[in-house]
Amino acid sequence: xxxxxxxxxxxxxxxxxxxxxxxxxxxxxxxxxxxxxxxxxxxxxxxxxxxxxxxxxxxxxxxxxxxxxxxxxxxxxx
Amino acid sequence: xxxxxxxxxxxxxxxxxxxxxxxxxxxxxxxxxxxxxxxxxxxxxxxxxxxxxxxxxxxxxxxxxxxxxxxxxxxxxxxxxxxxxxxxxxxxxxxxxxxxxxxxxxxxxxxxxxxxxxxxxxxxxxxxxxxxxxxxxxxxxxxxxxxxxxxxxxxxxxxxxxxxxxxxxxxxxxxxxxxxxxxxxxxxxxxxxxxxxxxxxxxxxxxxxxxxxxxxxxxxxxxxxxxxxxxxxxxxxxxxx
Numbered sequence: 001x002x003x004x005x006x007x008x009x010x011x012x013x014x015x016x017x018x019x020x021x022x023x024x025x026x027x028x029x030x031x032x033x034x035x036x037x038x039x040x041x042x043x044x045x046x047x048x049x050x051x052x053x054x055x056x057x058x059x060x061x062x063x064x065x066x067x068x069x070x071x072x073x074x075x076x077x078x
Numbered sequence: 079x080x081x082x083x084x085x086x087x088x089x090x091x092x093x094x095x096x097x098x099x100x101x102x103x104x105x106x107x108x109x110x111x112x113x114x115x116x117x118x119x120x121x122x123x124x125x126x127x128x129x130x131x132x133x134x135x136x137x138x139x140x141x142x143x144x145x146x147x148x149x150x151x152x153x154x155x156x157x158x159x160x161x162x163x164x165x166x167x168x169x170x171x172x173x174x175x176x177x178x179x180x181x182x183x184x185x186x187x188x189x190x191x192x193x194x195x196x197x198x199x200x201x202x203x204x205x206x207x208x209x210x211x212x213x214x215x216x217x218x219x220x221x222x223x224x225x226x227x228x229x230x231x232x233x234x235x236x237x238x239x240x241x242x243x244x245x246x247x248x249x250x251x252x253x254x255x256x257x258x259x260x261x262x263x264x265x266x267x268x269x270x271x272x273x274x275x276x277x278x279x280x281x282x283x284x285x286x287x288x289x290x291x292x293x294x295x296x297x298x299x300x301x302x303x304x305x306x307x308x309x310x311x312x313x314x315x316x317x318x319x
């Protein structure tokens with residue numbers, strides 16, 4: 001059936017989805033944490049505040065990777 | 079392989095009445111709510127007594143209150159019940175999926191095996207409900223603290239640019255709902271898939287580091303959900319345009 005031919009995704013597509021989808025968030029998280037470390041190095045007293053904002057920023061960046069992971073899971077299991 | 083890996087992205091219904099399906103993750107979320115309520119009731123009934131367990135609970139709740147205070151100093155007492163509820167429900171709901179017996183104890187239905195329990199936050203319905211609840215609560219807090227002027231943020235007719243910006247703000251509220259829902263669901267469900275695959279490949283000992291990872295992820299995702307709700311509430315009530 002045409003519908004089934006469209007629906008079934010090869011494992012390569014599923015792997016590529018998560019591979020490319022995790023690329024930009026990984027770079028983004030690296031940049032965020034490196035800037036946070038720089039800020040803590042300059043001003044060690046503000047470490048707690050910087051840490052809180054850093055965790056928030058990392059959560060936002062990681063969410064993008066999670067979106068692509070969910071798409072990959074949907075492609076594989078649905 | 080003798081048995082196949084059983085992973086289902088949607089929660090399986092345990093029983094139905096009419097059109098309504100009661101799923102296994104709903105059951106676990108009810109159990110988690112019951113557990114949290116029982117702890118609270120026990121704490122209240124023994125509020126005069128001295129006990130190490132009471133001290134432990136008090137330490138956790140008070141340090142979380144100080145954290146909420148550090149983010150919003152003046153309104154912490156107004157926001158704390160909601161934020162703490164979100165935090166504890168998401169944390170224990172995610173950790174519930176790690177208990178022995180989850181996703182393995184079940185019954186055989188005509189279309190396959192139906193597990194009786196599934197981690198509460200590993201179901202997109204529950205995380206979507208939590209996300210809608212959190213974003214609507216942000217609007218309610220904004221209205222409570224600023225009055226009807228709060229909605230001027232979205233419908234700003236002074237000039238075309240401000241109208242466009244207001245429309246984008248409205249759109250970003252809906253984007254936050256989806257972002258909350260998928261962030262939590264993706265993290266917890268991917269963790270469950272990871273545990274299932276590892277247990278399938280190496281049945282003994284290899285699961286232990288990954289269960290540790292899932293404990294950490296559950297805690298962090300609960301913290302992120304609660305903190306983001308707190309930050310958005312802060313932004314909503316401190317509108318000085």
